Amino acid sequence: MTNYAWPVVDFGAYLDPNSSPEQRKAVAHAVDKACRHLGIFYLVNHGIPQELFDRVRECGRRFFQLSREEKQKHKVASDTRGYVYFEDVEDGVHKDHNEGIGFYPPVNSYSNGLAPNADPISPDARLPTVPDALGEQDSWPSDEFRATSEEYQTHLLRLHNWLLDAIVTGLGISTEAQNWMHKPALSLHFNGYQALNKADIEKGGISLVEHADAGFITFLNQDPGPASLQVKDNDGNWHIVEPIPDALVVNVGTILSLWTGGQYVATMHRVVHCSSKPRVSLAAFIEPPFDAIVQTLAKFTTTGKHQTEHPPKPYGAHVLGQIAGYAK
Ligand SMILES: O=C(O)CCC(=O)C(=O)O
């Protein structure tokens, strides 16, 4: 296990209306380089007020401090939305040990009563609907929790549009062919971790099992310490992602990797939390709407690292397959 100097991308130039095209290109180049390496980087000067950055994580911390009984009230018969508790132990060692609460827009192409072209990020999209492919509707712990989360989402969606601009500049493509990217589905998943026990620490217990995120890109807001997130390199070695206060950790998901024929790496990551201080993180997943067709972009079908066939399919089919895979 080593500490690793992950790239730090200063996004200030992208957000500053006075910066030159060259300054913006330099940022786009830094994003491109990081995505090709292991698909992960810190983003600083991202424009989200520090106070909000901490306040939204604090909502999660207060929620996870509630009794199990209180938290269970937010279970919504889904492994994705609402409150979830995972504990998988084999021979006294944890393979998975975390809890979470997730908020997902309705799956608009899967018979939840919304028209297929409903804007998944419009306020209407979060009105109560019948259960959809991800389970029942969101269950917010409080109005304050919801208002803070929505304030944070608004900032993230703005940031996503800028980052998307940097990504397409870095890749030398246009977004025209993928217009869903301008109205993505944004989901929030708060994660809570208690310390792994002594046997876990001695025998390699895991808090959150190794995975790549299913969507396009993830913005992670992690506790300032201690370090528990780890990323796997191409040789199978794990490296710690030390928290940098106020920095977002950005990582590539499987769809952005698929877009680029594997030139951008879907970051393999996991969490091992050993400190007695509980840890909270907030993952914001930028995803295509479920009815968007995802496939490798024409530019990369012959230049991508992976020449395997990826027939175009709706994102919904892709992500539900991935969820089914986890559930095995
Ligand atoms: O807690 C973390 O640092 C990572 C969380 C994560 O990987 C996820 O929610 O997908």
Ligand SMILES: [Fe+2]
């Ligand atoms: Fe993840």
